[in-house]
Amino acid sequence: MSLVFIFLILLFSILGLTTAQHNQTLLKKCCSKSRVLNDNLECVQLVSDERFETDIFAIAGYGDVSYNNQPLCPGNVTLVRLVNNFENDSIYCVDKLISEEGKGREELVGLSCVDTPLKEQVYNVQIFTIQKCCPRYYHYNRLKQCVYLAGIDYSEKLVNSLFTENNFDKIQFINMRYGIKETKNRSDVVNDYESLRSKTNYLSSESVKVVYQSKVIDGNNFKGAKFNERIIPFDHACIDIVENNTEHYVVRLYEPYSKVCPSKKCVRKCCRPGYTFVNGKRCEKSNHVFAPRFNIDIHKGNLYDNHTAEDYAVSYGLPNCSNTLTVNFSRAQHYIIYSDGSIQEDDLVARDIEHACVEHVYMPQPSYNYNYLKPFVCSIYNTTGYALNDSAFKYQLITVLLIISTLFAFATLIVYTLLPSLHKNIHGKCLMCYFICVCLFCSVISAVRINPTFQRTNKSLCVIMGNMAHYSTLATVTWLNVICFDIWNKFRNIRAKHISESYLKKFILYSVYGWGLPALITLIMFMAQHYPDWFQEHNRPNFGVENCWFEAPSKNLSFWIFHIVPLTTFIAINIILFSFTAYHCTNTKNQIQRMKLKVLDTALHIECPLYQGPMLPRDYSPTMPIVDQRIKRICHKIQPHINTMIGFSDRISFNVLPPFLPMSDIYVIDVLVHPSFMGRTMFKMNLAQDNLYTAILVHIPEHFCSDGQLIGAQAMRIRHLKSKGFKVVTLEHKILSKLVMYPKELINYISEQMQK
The missing domain is CATH 3.40.1350 (Trna Endonuclease; Chain: A, domain 1)
Known part of the structure; x- marks a missing residue:
């Protein structure tokens, strides 16, 4: 009996030591919990990117991690690149290395001493990599959002629910990564596969097996649901907890558009997950819900539906426009998002998913907050193989006509320059100045339409071209003012004996107005951009932010002050001067006709004795006729x-x-x-x-x-x-x-x- 008791004591002791040894599997992390290695093997804090907030950590009950274990080598430190499973008695610590030379490429490495190894043995360790969709303290919901809950570490929660003694008892440590790696094909969409915990099996760091539910549709009729089993590779996928429920997982996967979207609704989101347009020009972090509605006419763009994760697939990023990306900020805009991701604005031609995106836009205003879901579309399509539509045809037609106008404007200017008889008077010189403005305007606009890519690649040139277009537009109208005024002034003073202004003085005054006034307006506009106290940011000209013109013109105060108001004023002056000139022309024509009748009446009276005249009254006007x-x-x-x-x-x-x-x-x-x-x-x-x-x-x-x-x-x-x-x-x-x-x-x- 005593022998049996002693045997049992020895047996339990051995089992306890084994368990203790198993529980004491230790992984030495080179840096602290929130730091990683850089190319110089130094520990650095990467707080600017949420992907690096979590490091390598142990599964509860299967291992432990100690931090700040960089080797104190008497000689040089060497770097050993690791795989998931390794056994090396010369490695002293393990950590992530974020390579700046590799543009943020991440890998697991070990550090050891070259000359005198410290002989600190690392056990036969398995480090398993998980690609989590949301950041550490966030979980995923069916609105395709990452939801934050303070104090809950969803990384550990995901790990401890995925890997248990029953399904993967050899895993001891986890290398956590965040987000989903983008594909090179911009048309690929992210498709969501929701699965129960019991139906989800992590096969390796490279793949996971899920059993998901899909709808069975016959034509347009819903027939039921079926379960599908699929092994998903993790090169362009991620996994996360759904709705704070560890019994439900979602696997998000980039898949080809042609495979997913024929049977599932698709849409392109302009910003990455968790980001929206703030003030209409840049993607910033936001909690706004992205919930597009399909196949209905959306008015004001502020209607939301709670779609589940299976309702649609989504592609992220701005469309690849050959020209500018345009948006209509009008709250009365109508648009339709079709099931294939194409977008149709009002009565315009629909843009496909590669040339249009949808995004929530938030712009705080003094009286209200602009808060709408808006479509952003390429102004035309210029993709090889895309059928030429009405918008593209109109765009190309306008471009060709602009080029023709530019050539003829230059030809007219050359003719006026080479023939002195055409510019020897003030009117001819004013016409030359007008044609110079027309040439400048047509050249700038034609250059922008022929080669629109510099609007994204060369912001400085974009700003210069925008200011030149604005200046030439105003100068064209001001010189029309000068021409109209000069013609009106000549008709007004058509019977004057002397003209007070000299030839040179008059042309100088005309030039100060024609060239100087547009330059002054453009200069004030330029200063408004660089003096923040003058206008709020969304009311500044902002050339080069969205394109080479005013940002969101219909909502931009600068556009109205520096462009619409001057143009309207100049055009109104032209109309008034034209009306006065037309009045003087009509009046002069009537006077000439009356004078011809008087001459005829006088001639008949003088030369025809039988004529009972003169019949017409004498003219007592003090004005003299014009003499050559x-x-x-x-x-x-x-x-x-x-x-x-x-x-x-x-x-x-x-x-x-x-x-x-x-x-x-x-x-x-x-x-x-x-x-x-x-x-x-x-x-x-x-x-x-x-x-x-x-x-x-x-x-x-x-x-x-x-x-x-x-x-x-x-x-x-x-x-x-x-x-x-x-x-x-x-x-x-x-x-x-x-x-x-x-x-x-x-x-x-x-x-x-x-x-x-």
């Missing part, structure tokens, strides 16, 4: 010579219109020689016998027919003046221009004409 500037200039040049000829008995007056004749340029006397005791406006009523007045008429080439005879209007002018008692002398402008440098010959020519 060539005639004015040559008359002033010959004035001294005429004074020499007539002496002091008579006086000379220029551009005289007899009061008893209509106020038409036909009856203007270029030079009037009259007695000194009578003024230019005092005429005897009967001059037929007096011949006190000599009317000198200067005829320019346009007054002659091809045979050298005066045209009818000029011949009538002479007849009517003679009938009123004037002595008429006719001089040719062409001859006067040649003789003006020769006084004697000029006097002889005038004398001969006056003696005829």
Whole structure:
């Protein structure tokens, strides 16, 4: 009996030692719990990335981990790359190495001394790798969110529920990783497989076997559910606890779009899980629910449904746009998310899942918080093999037309530059400045549309192009202002004898307005971007943030202040000036028609004795008809010579219109020689016998027919003046221009004409 008792005592002692030895399996971690190794084998804190918040730790009851065990080697420290199972008596500690050279690549390594090994044996250790979907203190829910609960370590909870003595008694330590590794194919979607704990088996660090439930659908009718068994590799997958219930797991897996989406709803989320657009321009961490609704017209984008994890698969990341990514921030927007992930805005052509995404947008406003689920779509498709749709055709058509406009604008500018007759006056120079602005505007817009990739690759160039487009747009309209004002001013002063401003002074003033005002507005806009006190961030111009133009123009205060208001003002001024000019043109045209009738009435009265006229009233307007500037200039040049000829008995007056004749340029006397005791406006009523007045008429080439005879209007002018008692002398402008440098010959020519 005593022998049996002693045998039992020895047996229990051996079993206790074995258990103690099993429970005391120790893994020495080189760094502390929250640190890892870098390329220099130094322990560093990586707090910027949630993936590294958890390190290697032991399964409860199967091992233990000690920390801060870097070897104190007398010589150099060497690095040994490990696999999941290893046995090496020269390794002193084990840890994760995050390689910066490898762009964050993670691996398990061991450290040992090169020259004098410390002979600290590591047992036959198994380190099992788990890819957890959510961070350490988060679990997964059926809204595809990672939910935080303070004080609950879901990493240990997941490990202790997955690995027990019954299903994997050799595992002692866990290497925890977080998130799901993205695939190279941007069209792949993340599909969720929910499984019970009893139906989930971890086969290795590379794969897991799950039994999941799927729907059986016949046509559009739900027929029931069935269970499917699948082994899922962990190269692009992760596992987590569902809804804080250790009896339910979810395995998330990247799968090809063509495999999943024909039978399951799919959608692209612009930001990664747990992130949304804040202020409409960048992905930031958020707790907002991402819950898209499929196959219905979504108005305002703020309707949510509680979809389960099986309802749809999701792809993450911005679409691969060949052009800009656009969004309509209007709260009245309508759009549809189809089951295949394509999105249709209002009545536009639908974009597929590679060219559109959906994201929750949060923008705090003074009066309300903008809080909507909005679609982000590529402005056109430029992917090889994609069928050309209406939007793409319109985009390409507009681009081609812009290029054509640019070429013709440059051609017009070159013609105006090479032909001095086109830019010798102010109007021609204003047109040249206008065409320069048009060329700049068309060139910038064409460059953006032809090669839109620099909007993402070169932000500095993008900002410069945006400011140039803004400046050229304003400058184009301001020079239209100048042209409209110049035309209106000419019609307004069409009968003015003198223009106060000089040619150069007027063009300088025009240039200050045409070039300077847009530059001033652009400069103030540039300062508004760099002075935070002027505008809130979402109300600044923000060129280069989303694209090369204003960020979210319809909601951007800067867009309205620096673009819409100036353009509207300039265009309104153009409309007003155009209206005034049209009024002056119409009024002048009516005056010309009335004057023609008066001339006809006067001609009939003078030349037709039987005519009972004049029928029309006399014109008492004080304004003078327009006289050709060539005639004015040559008359002033010959004035001294005429004074020499007539002496002091008579006086000379220029551009005289007899009061008893209509106020038409036909009856203007270029030079009037009259007695000194009578003024230019005092005429005897009967001059037929007096011949006190000599009317000198200067005829320019346009007054002659091809045979050298005066045209009818000029011949009538002479007849009517003679009938009123004037002595008429006719001089040719062409001859006067040649003789003006020769006084004697000029006097002889005038004398001969006056003696005829």
